[in-house]
Amino acid sequence: MNEKHEQLIADYLKGNLDEQGKQKIEELLAKGEIDFIDFRAMEQLYDELKMVPVPEPGPQQSSRFYEMLEKQKQLSALSITERIAVFFKKGIAQLTMPRLAYACLLLIAGGFIGVQFGNNDEEMEQLSTQMQEMRQMMMISMLEGPSTTDRLKAVHISSQITSADDQAVSALLFTLNNDPSINVRVQAIEALKRWGKDEYVRKGLINAIAKQESPIVIIELADAMIELELKNSAKEFKQLLEERELEYNVKQKLESSIAALS
């Protein structure tokens, strides 16, 4: 088969051919210049390729990206001398609050385990609950800190908390509604989604819609509402569309989300 025919078939498979092109293919098939069985087998295979699935990326992909973006933003805001200083301080900086906090946490946990090793299941359960409480306290305290990177890390710590109490959820909702960093807000939505069955979280997420200015956060909230099937949120989105001058892609996203939720 010559290259012209190969190109024609490639165009046919992609759906690029107009009527004249399709006619040309029919003629070549009729004349036997393109093998009919080969052609149909390729056509069928091309169609079937869509069956091969791809998994979804994990949630950590998003966390890693926003953490990297935040660091880059901070770096971009610095002068050259400050950047050099950052470079030299990097090693020391890695020993800052989150790592020290983790170290303390591990030390205390080690101590508990050391003292109570061999005791019964009830005590181990108690220890596990205490660990959860400490994680929660650490998360809340870091969420209130001035560093965006630390606040992002605090949101990530929430992924290690199996069941959050109202205090932790309130802290994340407060972050979602008030944090100056868009990236921290987006990550707060991701974190809250994991407790999406909790009525308090569901209400909090719906109430957060009207408080958002950033297109990224609004889009992320729209995705969360669909994922959690929060139909009541459609009303909030409609209101947002009526009251605000939104960017074109945000408008489109909200309209499709409203349709999906209705």
Added chain:
Amino acid sequence: MMKVKQGDLDKLGLLFERYNRPLFSFFYRMCKESQLSEDLVQSVFERMLKYRSTYSGNGAFTTWMFSIARNAHIDHYRKQKRRAESDEELDEERVGTAPPEYAERDGKIRRKEILEQALDQLDDDKKEVIVLSRYEGLKYKEIAKIQDSTEGAVKVKVFRAIKELRDIVTTLSEEYSDE
């Protein structure tokens, strides 16, 4: 992307939300490893930031993005060449060894698995044109730009890749039906 280039780095978040899944899908179809695909997606966005000044705005953004993705994949492949070669040997050993429960699966699942295996057996170069064209929906002209080739050459490559894939699928189907 123009806004990112001008210093509004937050806009990269919008691009991430829109394109992280297509990029993940591209890498996953090329390498079949979720963790590696996520690492490569991260690497693409890091490169976008690093080389944002080189973005000209001429042509589609996706063409520029997939060019970066392709380079990231090639760089990784170069670094891991030795390991990849041993993986290929393993793959070769795996060919034709159907899992024991294979006969019990229904036809559609079997066909899907054969297609997956067949795609894995294609050279990266051929697999890439199929992934970009069939799965990522890029036009032949865009693929030509990414691969620094011509539209005609891409069409020929797609045709030959599909043809080879069909041959592999036929062989695998026969092997499995013999068992």
